[in-house]
Amino acid sequence: KAGVTQTPRYLIKTRGQQVTLSCSPISGHRSVSWYQQTPGQGLQFLFEYFSETQRNKGNFPGRFSGRQFSNSRSEMNVSTLELGDSALYLCASSTDSQETQYFGPGTRLLVL
């Protein structure tokens, strides 16, 4: 099976812009989770989607949002970008709750 894919791999934006990142899970996986990785804060959970519904959410401002489509592909959006949003954004998929999460290669976002 193909692994988790994320597009784009690299992105440069300026403050105030918005950005949309995409994640395609492993075939058959219905749960998609998003994480932010920064040198200062480490790996932090953003949110999880399952069957097109947000099931869990981490402690991030409302500028961070996401959605999931009927084919389980997921997008996350960050509006009004700030310098501190520069990070590696990782997507992970799993079959369901309490199952192993498999990670994609990440999207590296740089905000100037």
Next chain:
Amino acid sequence: AQSVTQPDIHITVSEGASLELRCNYSYGATPYLFWYVQSPGQGLQLLLKYFSGDTLVQGIKGFEAEFKRSQSSFNLRKPSVHWSDAAEYFCAVGGELTGGGNKLTFGTGTQLKVEL
């Protein structure tokens, strides 16, 4: 709230030497425990996991980990390190959430350097 502590930020070992990376967790119920490895600029690769059963679990690349409930630990070990093992290693805990769902809480990571 669940939490994970990896007390060693950096570890340096010689190639061929044994390795132990420490991980302590805090969780109210039976945890699901994971070790992931990350090479520079890459995503996270699963090394091994513990859900239940045998407390000594085997993973890929010759790694193993032992779950010790009394010590709230899940240390990662490898008997003989290879230069290609140089990477950052993350311990993570997951478990039952109200309403179901997946959420992993990660430690801060241990950067492994291998001396030739």
